[in-house]
Amino acid sequence: MFFDKESFKTHFLQKLEMTYGKPFEETTSSDHFQTLGHMIREYVSTDWINTNEQSRKYDGKQVYYLSIEFLLGRLLHNNLINLGIDQVVMEGLKDLGIDFHQVEEIEHDAGLGNGGLGRLAACFLDSLATLNLPGHGSGIRYKHGLFEQKMVDGYQIELPEQWLKQGQVWEVRKEDLAVDIYFWGNIDIFERDGRLQVRHLNAETVTAVPYDVPVIGYETSTVNTLRLWNAEPASLIAKDVKDIMRYKRETESISGFLYPDDSNDEGKILRLKQQYFLVSSSIQSIMKNYKQQHNEIRDFHKHVSIHVNDTHPVLAIPELMRILMDIEGIGWEEAWEITTKTISYTNHTTLSEALEQWPIYLFQPLLPRIYMIIDEINERFCQSLWKKYPGDFNGIESMAIIAHGMVKMAHLALVGSYSVNGVAEIHTEILKKREMSNFYRFFPEKFNNKTNGITHRRWLIKANPELAQLITNSIGEKWIHNSGEWIKLLDWKEDSAFLEQLGTIKQKNKNKLASIIKEQNGIIVDPHSIFDVQVKRLHAYKRQLLNILHIMSLYNKLRENPSLEMEPRTFIFGAKASPGYYYAKKIIKLINTVADKVNNDKHIAGKIKIVFLENYRVSLAEHIFPAADISEQISTASKEASGTGNMKFMMNGALTVGTLDGANIEMSDLVGEENIFIFGMKASEVLELYQNGRYSSREYYYHDDRIHEVVNQLKNGFYDYGSNEFDPIFDSLILENDQYFVLKDFHSYANIHEKVNSSYKNKELWLQKSLTNIALSGHFSSDRTIKEYANEIWNIKPY
Incomplete structure (x- = not known):
């Protein structure tokens, strides 16, 4: 590869001509950006491979950061700075008569987030890599992100955010690591060889295909991974899928837009699908990685920490339970102990409307096995509350995970995680003393503060x-x-x-x-x-x-x-x-x-x-x-x-x-x-x-x-x-x-x-x-x- 200005220029020109098959004089700023982006990805490929190998062989604990948003921004210049080659590249391009800032403008902001939640996740990935920590991001590869905002006569107009229009130079599609996600259908539980078996029948199958993006640390050889999941039709479509085009459209909509409008049932179902799609694909992948290295599934929590960034990925709790019980054959008590020692949760709000809850009449048919598990978690939790607060019907009702026809995601997070943190000192105190005071009295050891930061x-x-x-x-x-x-x-x-x-x-x-x-x-x-x-x-x-x-x-x-x-x-x-x-x-x-x-x-x-x-x-x-x-x-x-x-x-x-x-x-x-x-x-x-x-x-x-x-x-x-x-x-x-x-x-x-x-x-x-x-x-x-x-x-x- 290149280590000085002259070798960079030589390599850049060779790559440009080989890629586009035209003289340098006829190339465009877009050609220059694509060429430079691929060069940078090649430049870090050895470190990326080595970090992945290190991760696979690493016997210590690793964290997987699950977030519905990762607001990355443009990556070209940031990657060059972290690699310490920004000046070499800028000066080399200048010698060739290319304005680096024009090249930089070609890159679209990645449409993977909206506000502070997603930008925090992006900053955290940068710090994890820079500090050489084994930390992996997991999110959704939205085709359109939120929306592109235009002002017409002073009004906001929303247009599709076409950030993938010219492809994404930083990502690598990993089709061989795809997993299947199941929606709808019904659950059949039966006994075989002395143990309960679970089958998900008549399910709608969606395939989750990972696209990996390198996360480059500052002046270090650590290159961690952000894995983004794309929703695609299953290769083997069930025979009872009569309307193939509708199935394809609904499947692809799962990774179509960030935060679809949930003011109606159709939008609520799509949001819930997105959230389960994220956690199921992520945890299946995490479990596969774990089992390639470790034989004892009961030690899972000793090697893996799964962090949920706000309530959106909280279905990680019942999904991990499902995999441990239905696939790995572990009993409830052991599975619950592993899960509650694996999952940690950050709360980002005191606003009641942001503490998600889902109607049972939508949740149960869409995610039948997950609902069964949450229902059991709720029953057992309410029993433990009854032992501590006998006769306190109102108090127990206020803490229940399922109540008044709704599944309460923040309550599920509080019960199923080992750590609950706020993101500023006052925020954490408000959670402890007011918004979640009843949970704080019951689980005081779980609550802690981690004031946010930026890179x-x-x-x-x-x-x-x-x-x-x-x-x-x-x-x-x-x-x-x-x-x-x-x-x-x-x-x-x-x-x-x-x-x-x-x-x-x-x-x-x-x-x-x-x-x-x-x-x-x-x-x-x-x-x-x-x-x-x-x-x-x-x-x-x-x-x-x-x-x-x-x-x-x-x-x-x-x-x-x-x-x-x-x-x-x-x-x-x-x-x-x-x-x-x-x-x-x-x-x-x-x-x-x-x-x-x-x-x-x-x-x-x-x-x-x-x-x-x-x-x-x-x-x-x-x-x-x-x-x-x-x-x-x-x-x-x-x-x-x-x-x-x-x-x-x-x-x-x-x-x-x-x-x-x-x-x-x-x-x-x-x-x-x-x-x-x-x-x-x-x-x-x-x-x-x-x-x-x-x-x-x-x-x-x-x-x-x-x-x-x-x-x-x-x-x-x-x-x-x-x-x-x-x-x-x-x-x-x-x-x-x-x-x-x-x-x-x-x-x-x-x-x-x-x-x-x-x-x-x-x-x-x-x-x-x-x-x-x-x-x-x-x-x-x-x-x-x-x-x-x-x-x-x-x-x-x-x-």
Whole structure:
């Protein structure tokens, strides 16, 4: 292969001509990307094979990380950085007259995730490989991912996400490792040779074919694997399948789209199919790998840890039970002991609607054997509850896995796993004391906290290379491998030359983002204004509404007094709303409508600009985080489990405007209140308001003139020109009593923004605050998080 620029160029040209059969001058950027991608995969193939062999022979414990999402982003540049050959490749291509960044733009973001859950999983894979840990990812190879977001007249329009249109250069199809998954049908249990036998009759068979993607560690020879499963028709189709085309269509839809709309029974069945498809294919594969190396199935838990990322893969619990009992012939008690020593679970939410539950009338016929096993788990669990709490019918009912016609996935996870962790200190405490308090009393030993983290390889070294180089020049290279080194940056806090360099880098990043905004949105923004950014999934509890209402209020002040003294501000939004989430889509429309009015009002002299960047994704985020001055983390306290965007902003030197929610609390504790802008109610106050029901949004509406004006503007035609477009938002705030306390926190939010405005005037002090955030963000490296998982939950050691 290649180790220097000249050998790279020679090899690249040979590969390009052999692959495409045309002269170099006629090749395209797409040809260049495909050629380079295949070269990189070949480059790592020996290490990948060696890691797989090491994994097969490894006698220690290994972890399999099951997640419905893996939001990988583009892999080309990240892989080159981790291999340490990015400069060789860029310089070699430059010599050939090829712009690397044009080549990089050819790669589609992998459509395998939506938000923080999937991006966390991707960061974890990066850290597992970098730390030489035996960790494997397992997910679904979605053909279309979530959706591509387009804005038409201010409305979100969803288009199919065609990320596989040109193939996927990083994947290897492993057809010989395909497994079969069974749906529907009926279960026949009979006795033979003194033991019970189980047959699944009249089942619909779906074949799961794995596609393996290499996960390359940073400056290490470890190349772990992300295995993505593709749903395909079985090679031998049952005779009673009359409509072959319908069977084919329904089968392929299992890996068609991430999060199909589950507002109807058909959508619920498809989601449930996806979840079982993921866990059954994964656990069958894990079991096969285990048995190739080990003879004793009863030692399975000593060598394997299976981690379920939120409730989506929780069917791993009954599926492992099914395989142990029905295929391996182990009795219930032993199978249960193995299962509950193998499965660990991360909870990512306190929102009741996100704690999945499925109607029995759909679940039982679709997954008959799995339902039987869950029913037995529930019976035995309720019996154990009865022994501890005799006569407490209500308490036992509230903890049951099956109740009121529903199968409760979070309850199944809590009962069938040996570890349950939250993802920030406050989140874990809320789980223990409120949301899952009854389970915590029964299983106190299971609960623990693992605060989320992000990989600085992508979010700093790749996304902000000049800042990464400044850090290296100042404190050496050890920070890349040891996040504890970052704190040494505080020694430069009083160095005006260093701060000037820091400010110059931030300004360059803002200039780049301003160019992207002009190109994509046709809006000219002032790159010297405060870049105030809120990018995340669109959800009511994340309170994009609070942000835009405050902007409306600022605009009202400027209309009254155009000469108002304020630092120019560019408000940047990026978010996708779920296709069926009507209210969230209305908020997107409101943001775009306000933007259209404000951006075209010449009387305010450009002091406010509003930008909604469509189709928010990893590759776009890599330009946004380094350019941000302000990070908006304004969820209703107690609702955001952790957040990871807050960490990416912090790592790139943005200052946080946030509530005391999720990991914001730990950030505030680290940097001190002088280096973060905290506002609003605390979680305890929010929870008390929910409990006592004393909140009245009308009080704020009638007694705060600013609130009264902006809320009225939702209905009086100022923005919607009498179309009643924003009535649902008005109704949510006033008639439905403002579920997420937007109006309650409005005054505090407006005040903290005045503090932001005055703080930004002192540029040196602002840069000192920015540097403090960067220096202390090492705590939120996913390397730290993964070490905690490895040592305290999975019990895995480096190869």
